[in-house]
Amino acid sequence: MDEASSYIHKEQHCRNALKKIEFYRHNISSEDKEELLKVLDSIFLTTGDITKLFEEKFAQYINSNFAVGVMSCTHALELALRYFDIGPGDEVITTPMSFVATANVIEYVGAKPVFVDVEKTTGNINANLIEEAITSKTKAIIPVHLYGQICDMINIRKIADRHGLKVIEDSAHCVEGVRDDIRPGNLGDAACFSFYATKNLTCGEGGAITCNDVKMYKWLLQARQHGITSDAASRYTKKYVSYDVNFLGIKCNMSNIQAALMLHQIDRLDSLHNKRAEIVNLYDKALNDFSNLTILKVLSNVKHAYHLYTILVNASKRQSLLHALQEDGVGVAVNYTPIHLMTYYKNKYGYSIGDFPEAECIGASTISLPLYPKLNREEIDFVIDKLSKVVF
Ligand SMILES: Cc1ncc(COP(=O)(O)O)c(C=O)c1O
Numbered sequence: 001m002d003e004a005s006s007y008i009h010k011e012q013h014c015r016n017a018l019k020k021i022e023f024y025r026h027n028i029s030s031e032d033k034e035e036l037l038k039v040l041d042s043i044f045l046t047t048g049d050i051t052k053l054f055e056e057k058f059a060q061y062i063n064s065n066f067a068v069g070v071m072s073c074t075h076a077l078e079l080a081l082r083y084f085d086i087g088p089g090d091e092v093i094t095t096p097m098s099f100v101a102t103a104n105v106i107e108y109v110g111a112k113p114v115f116v117d118v119e120k121t122t123g124n125i126n127a128n129l130i131e132e133a134i135t136s137k138t139k140a141i142i143p144v145h146l147y148g149q150i151c152d153m154i155n156i157r158k159i160a161d162r163h164g165l166k167v168i169e170d171s172a173h174c175v176e177g178v179r180d181d182i183r184p185g186n187l188g189d190a191a192c193f194s195f196y197a198t199k200n201l202t203c204g205e206g207g208a209i210t211c212n213d214v215k216m217y218k219w220l221l222q223a224r225q226h227g228i229t230s231d232a233a234s235r236y237t238k239k240y241v242s243y244d245v246n247f248l249g250i251k252c253n254m255s256n257i258q259a260a261l262m263l264h265q266i267d268r269l270d271s272l273h274n275k276r277a278e279i280v281n282l283y284d285k286a287l288n289d290f291s292n293l294t295i296l297k298v299l300s301n302v303k304h305a306y307h308l309y310t311i312l313v314n315a316s317k318r319q320s321l322l323h324a325l326q327e328d329g330v331g332v333a334v335n336y337t338p339i340h341l342m343t344y345y346k347n348k349y350g351y352s353i354g355d356f357p358e359a360e361c362i363g364a365s366t367i368s369l370p371l372y373p374k375l376n377r378e379e380i381d382f383v384i385d386k387l388s389k390v391v392f
Pocket of ligand 1: 072073074099101144172173194196206
């Protein structure tokens with residue numbers, strides 16, 4: 001190697017050493033920014049015409065009759081539980097392998113979360129175990145479409161119907177997903193979505209709830225704004241009418257600002273999903289050769305939303321692998337430590353290790369890798385290369 005190429009080689013080495021592959025980078029485009037500026041230049045920053053437009057587009061995309069924009073998926077889940085009148089004395093079946101919001105909302109309304117273990121191969125709630133967890137107090141099931149793969153909704157719906165239960169889908173990870181031609185919300189009584197900062201469709205913080213029942217839709221519109229009978233936009237655009245409160249809602253309405261950021265993202269969802277699929281394909285191909293890690297299964301009847309790409313490694317080495325990847329400049333995350341092992345849930349319900357072995361096994365060994373359309377080939381190779389060096 002001559003002096004010049006040796007210098008370039010060292011430079012490259014230094015740059016690589018300092019390289020940082022973020023865990024996530026958003027896809028807000030100039031078109032989204034322009035839409036946002038239009039709202040900022042208008043009179044109406046809060047819930048209004050742009051929120052409505054977004055809701056219509058989102059409902060159409062997801063193939064649901066109605067969508068209601070809220071401030072987060074957490075709010076959407078809470079509203080669904082409140083609509084179905086679930087509260088103290090009631091039980092709601094869900095999965096321990098989720099973000100803690102899924103169980104917290106059950107606590108918010110005063111009901112009890114009852115966990116059911118997950119499928120080893122997908123991490124989704126094991127529909128075969130649901131029935132034995134049902135008691136006379138059970139009112140609903142909250143399945144979570146983990147990482148973007150839809151749960152066994154056909155069976156979950158059948159079980160719910162046999163026992164007169166509601167199904168509220170936690171679809172925080174799954175906007176684009178399909179299973180057996182079924183989309184999120186098609187079989188559930190409601191589906192809840194997150195537009196949090198790292199989600200496939202995002203406005204930083206936001207959420208939506210979809211449903212097919214007009215009575216529920218009208219209730220949700222009112223419930224997201226304290227339960228008042230007319231919102232600010234209708235008081236502004238129509239003749240002023242004093243409002244009343246005829247039931248107690250919460251305050252979680254989506255603003256025009258949030259909606260503006262997502263109006264055009266919806267049109268790009270499918271092309272962005274294709275890019276995610278290409279990245280997943282590259283990861284899958286490369287990581288299949290790694291004997292020390294496992295990849296969760298994507299079922300053949302599923303279109304995965306590819307929200308998160310997770311690998312399973314040896315649990316005893318997980319922490320050191322996480323740190324090694326971080327030191328090498330690869331953004332990583334853990335999705336998730338099972339909810340029943342969080343101190344609040346352990347203290348309140350006496351859960352301990354061994355209660356939900358499959359969820360615990362995934363929770364102890366999972367690492368999420370960067371997955372977003374802006375990742376380029378060089379960055380993907382960089383992640384794979386670093387992984388190959390630390391995982392053996
Ligand atoms: C599975 C799951 N459910 C619910 C939520 C809550 O979403 P939000 O942050 O929009 O309230 C999240 C957030 O990441 C999630 O991953």
